[in-house]
Amino acid sequence: MDALTKAALLGTIRTRETPFDADSPITALVTAVADGDREWALLLQAGARAVYQAAGMIPHRRTAPLPDPAPDDDQPLCSPQAAALLDLLAREGQGPLTYDELLPEALQRLIDQGLRVPPEILPNLLSKRLDVGLRPLVRQVIGARGRWLAQFNTAWKWATPTPLADAALLPDADTIWLEGTPAQRNELLQRMRAVDAVRAREWIADAWKKERAETRAQMIQALAIDLTLADEPMLELALDDRVQAVQQQAAHLLLQLPESALSQRMIARADALLDWHDQALTITLPHTIEPDASWKRDALPDKPAQGVSHVDWLLQTTIMRVPLSHWDTRFGVAPAALVAAAAQTDRATALISGWTQAVWMEPRADWIAALWAWWQAAQAEAASVGMLRTMLQHLPSDLAEQYIQANMQQTETTQDVRWVALLDDLPRPWSASFAQTYLAVVFDWLERGEGLTVPRRQMLETLNVAALALPHAAFDLALAASPLPDLSTVPAAQQWEAVRWQRNWDVFTQTISLRHRIQKEIH
Amino acid sequence: MGIGLTNEQVMAMAPDAASANAGKKLAIPRTWQHVGCSDAALWGECQGSALYQVRVDLSNYGVACSCPSHKFPCKHGLGLLLLAVQSPEAVPPAEPPDWVASWLAKRAASQEKKQEQLAKPAKETANPAQQAKRAAQKATRVDQGLNTLELWLRDLVRTGLASVESESAQIWEQQAKRLVDAQAPGVAALVRQMAGIPGASPDWPRRLLDHMGRIALLIQAYRQFATADGPLLLDLPMQDEIQRRIGWTLSQEDITARGEMVDDDWLLLGQVVEQDEAHSNMLMQRTWLYGVHSQRPALILQYSVMNAPYPEVIVPGGRLLAALRFWPGAELLRARIEIRHPASPLPGDAPILLPLPGAPDIATFLQAMAERLARQPWQTQNLCLLRSVVPLCEDNGARWWLQDSHGDALPLAGDNHWKLLALTGGNPVAIAAEWDGERLRVMGVQHEGRYTLLGGNE
Numbered sequence: 014m015d016a017l018t019k020a021a022l023l024g025t026i027r028t029r030e031t032p033f034d035a036d037s038p039i040t041a042l043v044t045a046v047a048d049g050d051r052e053w054a055l056l057l058q059a060g061a062r063a064v065y066q067a068a069g070m071i072p073h074r075r076t077a078p079l080p081d082p083a084p085d086d087d088q089p090l091c092s093p094q095a096a097a098l099l100d101l102l103a104r105e106g107q108g109p110l111t112y113d114e115l116l117p118e119a120l121q122r123l124i125d126q127g128l129r130v131p132p133e134i135l136p137n138l139l140s141k142r143l144d145v146g147l148r149p150l151v152r153q154v155i156g157a158r159g160r161w162l163a164q165f166n167t168a169w170k171w172a173t174p175t176p177l178a179d180a181a182l183l184p185d186a187d188t189i190w191l192e193g194t195p196a197q198r199n200e201l202l203q204r205m206r207a208v209d210a211v212r213a214r215e216w217i218a219d220a221w222k223k224e225r226a227e228t229r230a231q232m233i234q235a236l237a238i239d240l241t242l243a244d245e246p247m248l249e250l251a252l253d254d255r256v257q258a259v260q261q262q263a264a265h266l267l268l269q270l271p272e273s274a275l276s277q278r279m280i281a282r283a284d285a286l287l288d289w290h291d292q293a294l295t296i297t298l299p300h301t302i303e304p305d306a307s308w309k310r311d312a313l314p315d316k317p318a319q320g321v322s323h324v325d326w327l328l329q330t331t332i333m334r335v336p337l338s339h340w341d342t343r344f345g346v347a348p349a350a351l352v353a354a355a356a357q358t359d360r361a362t363a364l365i366s367g368w369t370q371a372v373w374m375e376p377r378a379d380w381i382a383a384l385w386a387w388w389q390a391a392q393a394e395a396a397s398v399g400m401l402r403t404m405l406q407h408l409p410s411d412l413a414e415q416y417i418q419a420n421m422q423q424t425e426t427t428q429d430v431r432w433v434a435l436l437d438d439l440p441r442p443w444s445a446s447f448a449q450t451y452l453a454v455v456f457d458w459l460e461r462g463e464g465l466t467v468p469r470r471q472m473l474e475t476l477n478v479a480a481l482a483l484p485h486a487a488f489d490l491a492l493a494a495s496p497l498p499d500l501s502t503v504p505a506a507q508q509w510e511a512v513r514w515q516r517n518w519d520v521f522t523q524t525i526s527l528r529h530r531i532q533k534e535i536h
Numbered sequence: 537m538g539i540g541l542t543n544e545q546v547m548a549m550a551p552d553a554a555s556a557n558a559g560k561k562l563a564i565p566r567t568w569q570h571v572g573c574s575d576a577a578l579w580g581e582c583q584g585s586a587l588y589q590v591r592v593d594l595s596n597y598g599v600a601c602s603c604p605s606h607k608f609p610c611k612h613g614l615g616l617l618l619l620a621v622q623s624p625e626a627v628p629p630a631e632p633p634d635w636v637a638s639w640l641a642k643r644a645a646s647q648e649k650k651q652e653q654l655a656k657p658a659k660e661t662a663n664p665a666q667q668a669k670r671a672a673q674k675a676t677r678v679d680q681g682l683n684t685l686e687l688w689l690r691d692l693v694r695t696g697l698a699s700v701e702s703e704s705a706q707i708w709e710q711q712a713k714r715l716v717d718a719q720a721p722g723v724a725a726l727v728r729q730m731a732g733i734p735g736a737s738p739d740w741p742r743r744l745l746d747h748m749g750r751i752a753l754l755i756q757a758y759r760q761f762a763t764a765d766g767p768l769l770l771d772l773p774m775q776d777e778i779q780r781r782i783g784w785t786l787s788q789e790d791i792t793a794r795g796e797m798v799d800d801d802w803l804l805l806g807q808v809v810e811q812d813e814a815h816s817n818m819l820m821q822r823t824w825l826y827g828v829h830s831q832r833p834a835l836i837l838q839y840s841v842m843n844a845p846y847p848e849v850i851v852p853g854g855r856l857l858a859a860l861r862f863w864p865g866a867e868l869l870r871a872r873i874e875i876r877h878p879a880s881p882l883p884g885d886a887p888i889l890l891p892l893p894g895a896p897d898i899a900t901f902l903q904a905m906a907e908r909l910a911r912q913p914w915q916t917q918n919l920c921l922l923r924s925v926v927p928l929c930e931d932n933g934a935r936w937w938l939q940d941s942h943g944d945a946l947p948l949a950g951d952n953h954w955k956l957l958a959l960t961g962g963n964p965v966a967i968a969a970e971w972d973g974e975r976l977r978v979m980g981v982q983h984e985g986r987y988t989l990l991g992g993n994e
Contacts, residue, residue, distance in 0.1 A: 018742045024696025046756060052690035057756060060749025064913040067973050068906035072898045072944040079926055079939065083961035097543055097622050101560050132961065133988065136954030162958050165929045519583075526566035 017059055025051050033058060083161035091128040095534040098527075099123075100134040103141045111520075114481050115527055116141075120150040122535040129156035136162075139169045148172070171196075190216055199231050206238040214247055226256040233262045240266055245273050252310060264312035268334055268374060275311055279334040286328060287364075289344040294354045296364070298324060325363035332367025337380045340368075352383040362394065369400045376407035385416060389429075398431050402438050410440040414447040421454045430468070433475050441482045448487035451479060456496040470510075473517050480524035488529050492522055539578055539594060539620045539627075540881070544989040545853045546617045548807055549597070551607045551819075551843060555614060562615025565626040571619070572630030578620055579636045580627075582612045590616045591639050597849040600639060608845040674719050678782060681718020682755050685711065685727070689748055697741050701734045712814070715783075722783035726751050728813050754914060758782055774912075777865035781914055786863065794864040797874055800827035802834065802860065803888050804852045805919070805968035806979020806989060817842050823850050824919045824970060824979065825860070825871075826893065833919040834860050834871040848873060853980065853989045855886040866912045888980075888987035892966035894921025898944040905971065920971040924964040927956050938967065938976060949975040956990055959983050 014022070016032035025031065031051055033040040039061050047054035091099070102116045123130070130138060135155055139162070143151060148171050152160070155172060163169035189201050206213035217232045224232065233251050236244050244266070251263035252275070267275035288295045304315050313334075317326030341348055355364045369384050381404050388397045388404075405413050417439060420432040436451075443451070458472045483491055497518055500511040550556035562582060565571075571580035578592040588603040590612045599613035609617075620627045632640065688711060692700065700707070708731035715724035726747070733744045757778050761770050770778070776794075780786065802825040812818040823836040838846040850873075857880035860871040880886075895901035901920060908918060925938040928945065936948035941964070949972070956978055959965075965983045969976040980989050 015742070018745050021693050021745045022697045022741045024698075025694050027696065050690070052693040053686070053752065055693055056689060056749050056752035058749070059745045060751070060753035063746035063749050064753070064909055066746075067913075068909045070902055070905075070973075072902065072946050073937070075928075075937070075939055075943050075945050079928070080962055082963045093543070094622050097560075097563075097618075101563075104557060104560070132958040133955055135958040136952075140954075158958065158961050161961065162954070165957065166932050166954070168932070523564060523566055526564055530564070 017055065017062065021055060021059065025055065031055055031058075080164075084157045086129060086156040086158055088127065088129040088156050090131055091123060091126075091535055093131070095123075095128070095536075096131045096134055098530055098534050099130050100137055102527075103134065103138045111481065111524060115524070115531065117147055117150060118528065119531045119535065120147065120154055122531055123154045124150060126536060128535065129154050129159070132158050132162075135159045139163060139166070139172055195228065198228075199235070202232065202235045203238060206235050210239045210241070211243075214244060218247060221250070226254075226259060229254065229256070229259045230262050233259060233266065236266055237269075240269060242270055242272055245270065249274070252312065257312070260312040271336055276334075276336075278307070278311060279331065280339060283331045283335045283339075284343075286331060287340075289346065289354075292354070294351070294358055294364075296328065296358055296360055299327075322363075325360060328360055329363045329367040329370070332364060333370035335371060336375045337368060337371050337377055338375060348377070348380040349383040352387050356387060362391075362396075366396065366400060369403055372404050372407050376404075378412065381408060381412075389420070392429060392431070398434050401431065402435055405435055405438045411444070413439055414444055418447055418450050421450060424454060424458075430471060433471055436475055436478045436482070439482065442484040443482050443487075445484055445486040448479075448483050449490065451475075451483075452487065452490055455479075459496040460498075470514070473514060476517060476521040480521045481528075483525065485529070485532055488525055491525055539573065539592075539617070541597075541617065541621055541851065542853065542887075543618065543621055545851050546614060546621055548852050548989055549609060549617070549849070550614055551609070555607050555609075555611050558611035559614025559618055562611060563618035563622055565619065565623055567615065568619060568626070570633070571616070571627050572632070573620065573627045574630065574632050577632050577636050577640055578616065578627065579632065580616050580619070582615065584612065588612050589635055591636050592617060593640060593643055597851055598643065598845075599849075606843045608840075608843055674784075677718045678720050681715050681720045682723070682758065682782075684714060684718075685723065685751075686755055689752060692748070697734075697744055700744070701740075703734075705731050720783040722781045723751065723754065724783070725814060726754070750914060754778065754781055773864060773866045777867055777912060777914075780863070780865060791861060791863055791872070795861045795871075796864070796868070797859050797861050798827060798830050798832070798834075798871075799859040799875075800830045800857075802827055802856045802858060803892075804850065804854055804856055805888075805921075806970070806991070807850070807852045808970055808977060808979065808991070812839070815841070819843075821846055821850075822917065822970070823852060824968065825856070826919065826921065826968075827860075828855075828890070828893075831893065833869060834862070835869045835917075835919070836860075836871060836873065853888070853987065854881070855888060856880055867915055869915065869918075888982070889985065892921060892923065892968065892982045892987070894923045894966060894968075896923055897940040897942055898922065898925070898938075898946055899942070901971075905973075916972055918971045920969040920976055921966070922969075923966045925967060926962060926964050927953060927960055929953070929957055938969075938978075947975045949977045953978065953990075956981055959988060 020028045020032055031054065033043075033054075039058065043054050043057045043061065047057060090096075099119055102112045102119055104112065135158065138151060138155065139159065152172055155163075160172060160174045163172035186201060186205065190198055190205075193201065202213055202216065205216065213235065217236070220232070221229065229251070233248070236247065248263045248267050251259055252267070254260050254263070264275060267273045268279070270276060285299060286297060288297065304313065309315060313330060317323055337348070340346075340351055344351065346354075352365065352368070355361055355368070358364060365384065365387055368380070369388070372381060372384070385401065385404060388394070388400050391397055394400075405416070408416070417432050417435060420427075420429065424430060424432075439447075455472050455475060459469060479491070495518060497514055500515055503511040546559075547556050550559060567582055568580045569583070573579075573594075575594065577594055580590055582588045582590055584603065586603075588601055590599070590601045592599050592613065597617075599609035599617075601610045601612045603610055603612055605611070708727055712724040712727045715721070715727060730744065730747055733740050733747060737743065757770065757774075761775050761778070776786075805824045805826055807824070808822045810820050810822075812820050819840045821838045821840065823838070825834040825836065826832070827834065836850060838848065838850070840846050856873075857877040858873050859875040859877075861874040862868055863870040895904065901922060905918060908915065922938065922940070925940050927948075928937040928939050930936070933951055933954065936951065936953045937945040938948060939945040956967075959981055960983055963983070965981050967976075967978050967982070968980045969978045971977075978990050980987055982988075
């Protein structure tokens, strides 16, 4: 600390002499002006010094070289209007408008058009709390400038160009595999798997014993890419892992290989349970229904959920791990007949649930048609919506739409509105013809009903899904006219409900117009 | 139809970040009905929790909305302006409807009245004798106030500054209030600034002492010309300056009579809005200008109390053909807009395109600042124009610098300069900033020939 500050800090009563520079002309001037007053002289001296200091300010001198400037961008810029839109969508969404859900659509649109965003919105876009799944989209629209910028902020590291950018066949791929960060290694492994499946498997086998459980699970997951029977030994090894997540991951992959030993073991278990005699299915229960060691090793759950019968559980758990083709091949009976026969057994729900859950291994249209019809008829089943959803997810989009469309059109007669809950599972965007049916059914329902009833509101709330799923071709139709009843005539007691209706409708129209802007501005 | 503004300029008009964001969300054509635009005005109706009518006077960007918000401009006004900027096709040219036309007429009438008042010769001075008496009374009270302040400052130095760290903030406020009562609000503000210093940084004793020293210099300088006996050391502009800093306000008439008028093509380089230290409900807006031909900076200060609109809407980021009237004094920085030339283009139609003037390097800029300080040692904020600097970021953006080609660097205020870095891409750029003697607050950057406003309400 300098002498002047020290004197002021301690107080002049504690310092004998005021530490002035005797040769300075300031001292002479200050002493004369202060007229013998020590404190005032000190203050004037400090004031003069402060001004001198400010006037003589020396900037910081930096010797470290500046970072390299950003390389030129060859990707064309999007329009200022598009940039303003992106900037808006990248802001934290508040309120009912679903900006977060519109961002992927806008990013994809930019990618399709080969455009990048202007520099000024990069910080906002990079800071956005993104789904990790969206990051690859963002990386494609930030241009060279964005990748350059990301190096200065560790939170944006994911957007920097990685050495992995050009496939896996880098000369130093092995080095990165051995020394990279977990995220880098995982990415590299997946790329390597796509390019050279054998080498990737060797990497896994070599590293297997040394890695943490989390990494082991990730490594097994990477085998899903280009999975073949050659991967079975590695997967069988993983089946012996002491961590359940790794075991389950391995079992999941082995089930996708019908020739694998695990698949064969499951078929053997199932065959012991189910048989076909005299145009009917028979279910034979094993002597003991307690899981044995091999059951546990195959990563099967060891007990039913509470309230589920042991037998049902055993049946469903086994059947759902056997490819559907096994049954119609083994019994020589068409799926529809098998489902009909299953419905006659006293374990109908468990058995049909098992088959439904086996759809993922082999989504066969004839099986799905038969199963769908059964669940559709089984309205009372609490699980029905979940089971319908399971199948929906494995249907090609045109088929999925066909099923839902049929249900929608029959709403009037069946009074069955389970499809409302399934709209969210349809692939987006919907087809134009599906969208048309949807709008006709829902608007008709909204327009014709009396009062603000709950079923009508359910219908209204599907607009939240539709706002994001309707294809561009249906925008005009969607916004043509409001199907809402005249809310001003609603009795006072229902006013709050009317407000809710109006808000729902407003969000729908605003979302659609935002999506319309995405189409229009990004080109 | 365009309205001659850019996105950034509309954002710069927003009173706070929340309004800016809300405005952005409203800038969707669907939210609006009966939107139209003429040469004189822009209008539209926004469906919020009720139907709000929004009007914008395009001659000066005055905004009025029928919503009950106290913010100015409100989110609807910002939304409509943004809509016109982003989706010009949604704003068709039209004849103003009655509710707009009548509002415009009313505005024109009140503006005329104001102009008349300004043009009127200063009110007959009530009574020269009475006036002189009042001035003498004020001088006496200021003298007394400054004497008390001096005693208190000396006392602090005598007993030692170490004691103030444990004192409550009240001691500063008490002194400040006394000075306000003594009709020296300028010094009162300087005393209030002291409250924030103790304990705020490791070198606070030095900072506090510096600040007290500058106040002592001001008091001493005031006495130098206020007491009739000493030799007259200070010229008239300097006396004006010192009186203003102590707390004399100049009447608009005084400024008209004695202030210099400069006609120029002014670059509206940027705007800084801060809460006033003494009044938490008061905002101070500093607009920094630079005359292309006169090559001088100017500062327009405006205040807003309780979110009331500023007296004049000044949209930064463009050019203004106008005559500015400078406050008389030694500083020659503060000014007001005297005459807006009718030919002055709208801000967005007059982007700052010419290469930004300014110092070639940091050493030259600091030299100019030293010269300014020599003329007038109390000015805290100044305009900084640098022609070629590179922004630098350290520690994930915890610290920021602007560096010139010699390796000299000045620190930036605040910690969010990512937009600046993104815009420059690490290449040298020209910037306009506010310099507080220690750090720069960047207001705008020129890159690839385009001037972009930074900061503001984003």
